[in-house]
Amino acid sequence: MTAAPRPRLRFADAARPALADTALRRDLRDGAAAVRARRAAAVAETPDWAELRAAGRALKDRTLLNLDACLERLERAVTAAGGTVHWAVGAAEAARTVARLAGGAAVAMPAAPVLEEIGAADALAAAGSTVHRTGADAEFPAVRTAVTGVDVMVAETGAMVLLEWAGDARRCLAVPDALITVAGIEQVVPDRADLEVLLRSLPRSAGERLTPAVSVWTGVAPGDGPAAFHLVLVDNGRTRALADEIGRAALRCVGCAACLDVCPVYERTGPGPYGAPPGGPIGAVRVPLQRGVGSAATASLPFASTLCGACADVCPVEIDIPEVLVHLRGEVVDARRGRPVPTPELAVMRAAAWTMGDPQRYEAALRGGVRWARLLSRGGRIRRLPGRFGAWTDARDLPAPPARSFRVWWRDRAGAR
Numbered sequence: 001m002t003a004a005p006r007p008r009l010r011f012a013d014a015a016r017p018a019l020a021d022t023a024l025r026r027d028l029r030d031g032a033a034a035v036r037a038r039r040a041a042a043v044a045e046t047p048d049w050a051e052l053r054a055a056g057r058a059l060k061d062r063t064l065l066n067l068d069a070c071l072e073r074l075e076r077a078v079t080a081a082g083g084t085v086h087w088a089v090g091a092a093e094a095a096r097t098v099a100r101l102a103g104g105a106a107v108a109m110p111a112a113p114v115l116e117e118i119g120a121a122d123a124l125a126a127a128g129s130t131v132h133r134t135g136a137d138a139e140f141p142a143v144r145t146a147v148t149g150v151d152v153m154v155a156e157t158g159a160m161v162l163l164e165w166a167g168d169a170r171r172c173l174a175v176p177d178a179l180i181t182v183a184g185i186e187q188v189v190p191d192r193a194d195l196e197v198l199l200r201s202l203p204r205s206a207g208e209r210l211t212p213a214v215s216v217w218t219g220v221a222p223g224d225g226p227a228a229f230h231l232v233l234v235d236n237g238r239t240r241a242l243a244d245e246i247g248r249a250a251l252r253c254v255g256c257a258a259c260l261d262v263c264p265v266y267e268r269t270g271p272g273p274y275g276a277p278p279g280g281p282i283g284a285v286r287v288p289l290q291r292g293v294g295s296a297a298t299a300s301l302p303f304a305s306t307l308c309g310a311c312a313d314v315c316p317v318e319i320d321i322p323e324v325l326v327h328l329r330g331e332v333v334d335a336r337r338g339r340p341v342p343t344p345e346l347a348v349m350r351a352a353a354w355t356m357g358d359p360q361r362y363e364a365a366l367r368g369g370v371r372w373a374r375l376l377s378r379g380g381r382i383r384r385l386p387g388r389f390g391a392w393t394d395a396r397d398l399p400a401p402p403a404r405s406f407r408v409w410w411r412d413r414a415g416a417r
């Protein structure tokens with residue numbers, strides 16, 4: 001069985017093919033610009049947008065602080081409505097559970113980030129199920145079992161709520177045998193009344209006033225819809241993120257994708273280099289928060305950002321993604337500090353700290369550096385730095401430093417008075 005998707009290459013390496021693909025970059029740029037314009041229009045005609053964002057943030061924070069009790073309440077409500085709740089610690093366990101519940105039957109499975117996260121399609125195929133990915137698939141009417149994601153779960157009633165544009169998941173509610181819904185544990189809200197905030201803010205943040213299909217389903221009803229309803233609740237590192245006082249803000253995410261469409265990095269690379277959905281700024285924090293920064297690939301993600309702050313400005317639940325990115329960068333640096341052989345970056349930083357710790361050393365280094373840099377310059381610019389520093393000048397050049405440093409200029413000026 002193929003494992004659930006995860007980043008395997010450092011972001012910079014994984015991004016190279018996308019950066020070299022001019023057509024992809026043009027499509028990403030045009031697509032992001034169109035969504036940004038639609039979102040701006042939808043938000044502009046919502047006078048209480050700031051209040052909606054604050055309410056969304058408060059709702060999600062309140063839920064996360066009582067997540068255990070909220071999930072137990074959800075389980076009771078789903079069970080009372082005739083459904084069955086399954087708990088999965090990891091992605092592989094969740095995928096195995098989905099495959100077992102499908103029992104080798106053909107399934108309809110519209111795309112959903114959590115299904116991609118756990119590798120549901122591969123697990124189902126390995127267990128003998130034929131997977132029909134979209135409602136447009138001509139074999140679809142014969143399918144008796146469906147697997148879906150969900151946007152919000154209501155603990156009070158056990159209701160599942162899904163907003164969509166094409167209506168593929170809505171068709172899945174009519175399968176006769178079994179409906180299997182997979183959700184991250186953070187997707188719950190306490191009460192039905194809480195939907196008011198998210199049903200207003202989520203579509204607008206995704207660039208629409210309303211989504212064409214808002215589906216709500218609860219347990220089973222004899223003679224109406226599937227005979228069995230299963231809810232698979234996935235942790236997969238979410239409790240790890242919840243334990244992080246700064247990082248837990250990322251679990252507020254409602255999956256609107258607004259942060260992706262304003263990110264200057266995502267606009268040039270697309271989702272591929274992030275290794276796992278959803279990618280973009282929220283992916284750059286969620287993956288390391290859920291998996292840790294132990295691998296070079298996940299450790300590179302917090303650095304895949306300019307920290308421009310556009311993602312924080314648009315987020316409908318006020319996640320300060322740059323703050324979490326900086327926090328995770330600190331974790332990466334701390335994790336590397338204890339290594340017996342320092343990374344090149346750490347070695348350079350230590351050498352810089354040693355040099356700058358003494359005024360004479362600093363001036364000597366400055367004089368040497370200026371001489372060296374001026375030797376490399378042509379016409380007042382340095383077009384190519386040697387060795388590993390060459391990566392800096394791959395896409396830009398540097399102005400040559402002035403012959404006299406500020407310190408020397410200041411000393412000369414003071415002496416002349």
Ligand code: SF4
Binds near residue numbers: 260316
């Ligand atoms: S983090 Fe991004 S995808 Fe999640 S709610 Fe905020 S803007 Fe939307």
